[in-house]
Amino acid sequence: GGARGGSRASLPRAARNKNKRRGSSESNDGGYAESEDEDEEERVVVPKGKRGRAAGQVAMDLDEDNGGVDDAGDFGQAGDAEEEQAGAGDEGDRESEDDEDVIPGGRTRKQRRLDLARQQRTAEVEKILQYDPHKENGQGAFLVKFQGMSYRKAGWVPRNNLMQTRAQLSRNFLSKGVPIHPEEEDWLQAERIIQRRQLPPNRRPKGVGENSVHNFEYLVKWRGLEYGDATWERADDLRSDEAELITRYERFNTPPTPTQPIKFDAKTYQMPTFKNSRVLRDYQETAVRWMVSNYMANRNCMLGDEMGLGKTAQCIAVLESLRLVGGVQLPFLLVAPLTTLGHWQREIETWTDMNVVLYVGSAADRQICQKTEFYYPSASLPGGGRGGRRGHPLKFDALLISYETLLKEQSMLSSITFAAGVFDEAHKLKGATSSTRAAAQSLDLGWKLLLTGTPIQNHLGELWGILNVLDPEKYPSQEEFLDMFSGRSAALAEAANGTFAGDAAIKANAAGGG
Known part of the structure; x- marks a missing residue:
């Protein structure tokens, strides 16, 4: 299942245009999880089977009692030569990373590259995003998303490699695949952190404090994607402007001091500061x-x-x-x-x-x-x-x-x-x-x-249906309601006094809806 030869994708940073944001999706009956966007050409269809597998893996991770992830089990075991290569020049590399758009103080750039390559080598290809025939000296390469890894960690895999390991997937994409551009969606934007777990000692960066954010992995929900698409990320996988998501997670996981609600004067209280x-x-x-x-x-x-x-x-x-x-x-x-x-x-x-x-x-x-x-x-x-x-x-x-x-x-x-x-x-x-x-x-x-x-689209009986939800004791019977108020908008307005705001339209509709 693994795909060798992957490298980190050079994807542009997602545009922060609110007009592009899509609402979350729910599964339909056709076997796919689809966006609710009405523009069919922009809709991205994700096979439910793949999403189910990803969601299942996240659920299993959450059920594990131990917080750490075994290196050999999830990411493979790096050899001594690789470790030495990653450590070579660490000090100089760390000093040159001040301009990097990541949360500082964690792994060096080389260490992150090694960890990413190790993940990509052992991860299963989930889907193909794009194909570029000019890469790999004209041999071509696929941009792929790896199972359990975010779109930020998509990588290019040589065509020949993927044709050997995932021949049918490759042929299907080449014949009828539609390119997916995560940078045009919001899938590269971390929306919120929903869980964290402590890294085992052998995976923690050296020289950081015991309570440092770099001693943890964070389960990140990505904007525009579902909870089953959440991925575990280290703090230095997040961008510097996403550090507040960690602070927000810690705040929302600290229970408030229990208090008793109080009564206050609705007419005179000072509005909260928004x-x-x-x-x-x-x-x-x-x-x-x-x-x-x-x-x-x-x-x-x-x-x-x-x-x-x-x-x-x-x-x-x-x-x-x-x-x-x-x-x-x-x-x-x-x-x-x-x-x-x-x-x-x-x-x-x-x-x-x-x-x-x-x-x-x-x-x-x-x-x-x-x-x-x-x-x-x-x-x-x-x-x-x-x-x-x-x-x-x-x-x-x-x-x-x-x-x-x-x-x-x-x-x-x-x-x-x-x-x-x-x-x-x-x-x-x-x-x-x-x-x-x-x-x-x-x-x-x-x-x-x-x-x-x-509140009234066709007839006065619809208004009774809503009023009955609000006050079933006052409006128990639709028949009695219609007998009492059909054609009598003034009486209806008086009876509903205190229940409606903005009821001018209701009065007008009631007058014509009897």
Whole structure:
């Protein structure tokens, strides 16, 4: 399975253009994990079998009790000559690396090159990315991604070598393969660190402190890829501007001091300071205070503003107010259409310091996410709880899921206590007998906030479906609701007072939807 002759790929650094970012993907029924991007020509299709194998390896690594990786088992055993070559000139090499875009203080450049070549020699080729007929003196070479290694560590393998070891894969790519350019995706950008393990003594660099980041390997989730595609990287495999990911990982794995939530005046409290100098508009702040007042009154509510008025920002401001001003430590659940989850994640991370986890993908991806992102290490469990299962407090502040994941993970999600549940595009809950609605109602939510710009799409009965989710005692019967409010928008507005914000559109729709 190994491919000899690989060398590190000269891939350009990924463009940091937010417009290129894609949302996370979920598996379809056709045997592939696909991007949700609607542009078919740009869609990258990854065989599910290969992804399943990668996810399985990550899961096995997480299940291992010992934190180290055996050199001979994972990366092969370097000979004495190779070790001497790597060590030759280390001091001068280390001094010349100040301009390298890596976290400093770890291995020398030569040591990293040797380790990479050793990994590539013993790793199985996962997929072919590109073919260049001009490389290897005109003999040609394939750019390949290796199993268990990131796209950053892709390497060129001579055509003749790969044709001998992976003949069918090579022929298939030459006849009908579509080149993959990781630098045009976000796959070269480290998104977050989800786990770490200590290196065995024989793999640690010399002269570093016991608690140095260079004594660990970090499991990196890459932007635009699933949890099953995460790879183990050493600190000096990361770029200097990614050092904050290690700090962020350590912060999110330190349990907070348990506190009790407090009541506060929704009309007069000072808004929390948001990141990146973000501020709310006046009408948005008014809506935020209205929603917070509903939370304080234990009253579920719906924000019915039209598209473009900033429902996402207002919702985030509500949750941040509850967390920072009200001292709420139980996590928040946000349910939204799959194609909008990436936007939600970016907005939450832009406005706040919340630990937000995007829980999507295949069953294997979600299992890895649970193992790495849900619970604190057992050795660091605090006395108080944060809504976890079986007494295990949860690490995340906000969990982002799609409506499809809600159905798949209903049992697990209903076992967690959430401070609040937010449902974007809440008209998806309007069906009185739908399984999605039943799954939403099975959740343990302290408060519900529904977001929709179209509470009524066809008829007034759809509005009852949403109101029944918010307050089943006040709106128990659709038949009685229709008898009472059909053609009576003023009466409907009065009855729903306190439940809606942005209800001018609701009144207008109700008047014409009876």
